[in-house]
Amino acid sequence: MTDFLDTVEGPDWLYDAINSLICGDTVTALRSFGKPVALVTPQSLYEALAEHLGAQEHIAPLLTDNREYPIEQMICEIIAGGSRVHGKAYDSACSALGTPKAKHHPTALHDLAESLIRPRANEYGQARAEELATDLAADRADQRKADAA
Structure with a gap:
């Protein structure tokens, strides 16, 4: 498969x-009969962000005992809202994360989100191909019924 x-x-x-995950949505793929399967959850992004922040030299580890990642969630919400909404808080969040590795990403959070999503892309592609094949088979069956009538 390609x-x-x-x-x-x-x-x-x-x-x-990437943008959906940063905004707090779960990245899903549809399986046969429309049942969604979670590929990457916001919790995964918060965990990756906590690890990323813990690796920054200028920031103390921000892991919490309750594993709800409130600081990481706040950073995601600030970045999702953008600089127009959050102004200096957005700039501070971007500064805390460091420089993005990919030149086409506006923030390092986008790098983290992509690193979580990219390995699951083929799974999504396979699910999408199955969904399209199921739709095509249903369309052909409907056409055969219409032709027989």
């Missing part, structure tokens, strides 16, 4: 999935 991210749909899906 790498899903090399398809026409792949880069757009990755971009949308």
Whole structure:
């Protein structure tokens, strides 16, 4: 199977999935009969962010005992809202995360989100292909019924 991210749909899906994850949505893939399966959850992003922040030299580890990651969630919400909404808080959050590794990413949080989503892209692509095949089979069955009538 072709790498899903090399398809026409792949880069757009990755971009949308990164932004959805940063905004607190779970990245899902649909299985047969429309049942969604979680690929990456916001909790995974918060955990990765906690590890990232803990690795920063200028920030003490921010892990909490209750594992709810309130600080990491707040940083995600500030970055999701953008600089127009949060002003200096947005700049501070971006500064705390460091410089993004990918030149096309506005923040290091986007790097983290992509690192969580990219390995699951082919799983999404496979689920999407199954969904399209199921739809095509249903359309063909409907056409055969219409032709027989």
